[in-house]
Amino acid sequence: MINISVFIHKTAEVSKDAKVGAGTKIWNHAQVREKATIGKDCIIGKSSYIDMNVVIGNNVKIQNFVSVYDGVILENNVFVGPSVTFTNDLYPRANSTSREWSKTLVKEGASIAAGAIIVCENTLGKHCMVGAGSVVTKDIPDYGIAYGNPAKLKGFVCECGHKLSEIVNKNNLNILYRCTSCSKKIKIPVEDFNKLIC
Numbered sequence: 001m002i003n004i005s006v007f008i009h010k011t012a013e014v015s016k017d018a019k020v021g022a023g024t025k026i027w028n029h030a031q032v033r034e035k036a037t038i039g040k041d042c043i044i045g046k047s048s049y050i051d052m053n054v055v056i057g058n059n060v061k062i063q064n065f066v067s068v069y070d071g072v073i074l075e076n077n078v079f080v081g082p083s084v085t086f087t088n089d090l091y092p093r094a095n096s097t098s099r100e101w102s103k104t105l106v107k108e109g110a111s112i113a114a115g116a117i118i119v120c121e122n123t124l125g126k127h128c129m130v131g132a133g134s135v136v137t138k139d140i141p142d143y144g145i146a147y148g149n150p151a152k153l154k155g156f157v158c159e160c161g162h163k164l165s166e167i168v169n170k171n172n173l174n175i176l177y178r179c180t181s182c183s184k185k186i187k188i189p190v191e192d193f194n195k196l197i198c
Helices: none
Strands: 072-074 104-106 144-147 152-156 166-170 174-178 185-189
Touching: none
Parallel strands: 072 104
Antiparallel strands: 144 152, 166 174, 174 185
């Protein structure tokens, strides 16, 4: 079911069995498979591939040449940079008959920079940020910034995207940061703070 306010470029291929929300734009040569669900006001960039059963929330921006495979859920307001690839099989074989794909969850407001690879069975936390070219092999906590191969937690970011550096309070449970850019206060659990690799 495709809403009449959806823009689909004439070269895009969108299954009639996909669900696409109002205001979404699907650009050149993109492919959206059957039973995929895309929310409202999304952008699906040029030559991107959205597999069967993928679930994409509202206001998600998927840049050019992104592959999103069965088993992936992108919550609202997620940004996926150019050429990002999600995997869905930890034991890939050409002759495999398994249809049990591994899951990946990208929580609300997360950003994944260009060229990153997201290995399946991991969760990317709310408003976290993944650096360009990184290979994500483990969970990233809410507000975490991770980069490298494999990606390691290097700090925390505000919802505005700037790195958090000013600690205003700490106790045995939480570290309270204040963003020096927008002044928002962000609470980070001590257990996540202790995962930092500087």
